[in-house]
Amino acid sequence: MTELLTSAQMRAIERAAIESGEVTGLELMERAGRGVVEAIFEEWPELAGTDADSGAGGVDRLAEEGGVAPRPAASPQDICEQKKFRAVVLCGPGNNGGDGFVVARLLKERGWEVEVFLYGDPEKLPPDALENYERWVGNRSIHKWDDNLIEDTLDECEHDLVVDAVFGTGLTRLMPDDTERTWHGFVPRVFSWHQKDRPKYVAVDIPSGICSDSGRNLEGAFPTDLTVSFHRAKIGHYLLPKGPPQGGAVWCGKVVVKDIGLKASYVAGAVRLCDPTKSTLTKFSDTHKYSHGHALILSGGPGRTGAARMAARGALRVGAGLVTLAVPPAAQAEVAAQVTAIMLRRVGDATALAKVLEDARFNAIGLGPALGLDEEAAALVATALEAGRATVLDADALTLLTQDAALFAKLHQNCVLTPHAGEFKRLFPDIAAKLEAAPLKGPAYSKVDATREAAKRAGCVVLFKGPDTVIAAPDGRCSINSAQYERAATWLATAGSGDVLTGFIAGLLARGFDPMQAAETAAWLHVECALEFGPGLIAEDLPEQLPNVLKRLLSRP
Secondary structure, three states, rough: OOOEEHHHHHHHHHHHHOOOOOOOHHHHHHHOOOOHHHHHHHHHHHHOOOOOOOOOOOHHHHHHHHOOOOOOOOHHHHHHHHHEEEEEEEEOOOHHHHHHHHHHHHHHHHHOOOOEEEEEOOHOOOOOHHHHHHHHHHHHHOOOOOOOHHHHHHHHHHEEEEEOOOOOOOOOOOOOOHHHHHHHOOOOOOOOOOOOOOEEEEEEOOOOOEOOOOOEEEEOOOOOEEEEEEEEOEEEHHHOOOOOOOHHHHHOOOEEEOOOOOOOOOOOOEEEEEEOOHHHHHOOOOOOHHHHHHEEEEOOOOOOOHHHHHHHHHHHHHHOOEEEEEHHHHHHHHHHOOOOEEEEOOOHHHHHHHOOOOOOOEEEEEOOOOOOOOOOHHHHHHHHOOOOOEEOOOHHHHHHHHHHHHHHHOOOOOEEEEOOOOHHHHHHHHHHHHHHOOEOOOOOHOOOOOOOOHHHHHOOEEEEEOEEEEEEEOOOOEEEEEOOOOOOOHOOOOOOOOOOOOHHHHHHHHHOOHHHHHHHHHHHHHHHHHHHHHOOOOOHHHHHHHHHHHHHHHOOO
């Protein structure tokens, strides 16, 4: 899985590399600036001074078609000067600003017209940033941070590119008012994203005003089309805090991570981005159905069995050897008419459930979807927890936990809780309050922090749902399953999709996955199934996409 770093972890990696003599800070800054320029031209090749008809390293296509000798290829610098590409680079008072000076110099060398604005006193720049400031200044102009001057500059020309190198990951306070005014002076059409002729907006490391550890908007953030980070993505790139104001993944546009030559090394406590490997889901040829476990899914009463049936279907599709629905007697006929490969057991009360669980082959339990909120349902949850089996709890089961501290206390290390934001708030109101509080500085309290704290309190894995699903274990392990950027799957917001996720987790628990691994893998598969189907998805479609999703995963090298 890919590591996601905090700003402190990234600084520690850079500091270790510099102190070891592996690289200098100035070299890292140069590599970062070059990475930004590379990413810009990769995203928008037309800005690189090449096009379909002519460009560096090519020949004139029209001349070839006409049968005449091709003209010599124009250099990117010649083409940029001819087209008069213009950029504004906004540099801040730290090393992020130093990266910006490198970007400005490299664009200038390619023939761009570049305006550079510096926020802060150049004499107070860190040494490496100061060196790049002086390299830029040479025979070139630099503007002080002045709103009136910025407005005059805007009137003079249309810009093709605006680069935000103001604060990046280093911001630890609310955005100053003057930086916010200036940014909006440069991007008066920042919300007119569909306007064809607007400038491209690029952030160095993370949009200024976004806390890189939490994705939270520290007021006045700079939204962008493209965010270029270095070595590893940051946690804030993949979190989506509740707005307004929005932040995180919404403000980052698209995230590209550029290698700046730092050695890969293990980072203790790093958050991971979910991406299961081929080996995790492979079934071996010398096994049989009981080798892959037997999941028991508890159903609600008559008229409320659909959620459990979808969960059971998900558990079976994800590879559990057997799946049984525990059904109240009054709902048995209703369920029997709807299922085939899934088996049924009559379970009318907690005593009957305890009797079923005497069979040790039932090694995983899924319960909660449409279970009910009465005393009988609470007794079923208590009996399931007392059995000590791997158990995933969702929906009504989570609500029942909020109503009874003694029931909550029965949670154990083999459990997985799967709350959405409202359920999380009811389960952990004090933690949710910290998450919802307006941040006054960075690093701000994040969804990662909240989920880790909740998992420690509950003593089990917590999967906090959302487009930025966060999964944490009591020992501090944490991962993010992102349904953003190229994995955006907004059609997952449909009735019953969470029930299917419960089934995926239960099925993987039955197969012997540990709770953290089951939650991570199920969440990733859940999104992949939605992407496989596409718009128009309903929850029943999700399990049916698993064969194709698993086939692709298992065919990976």
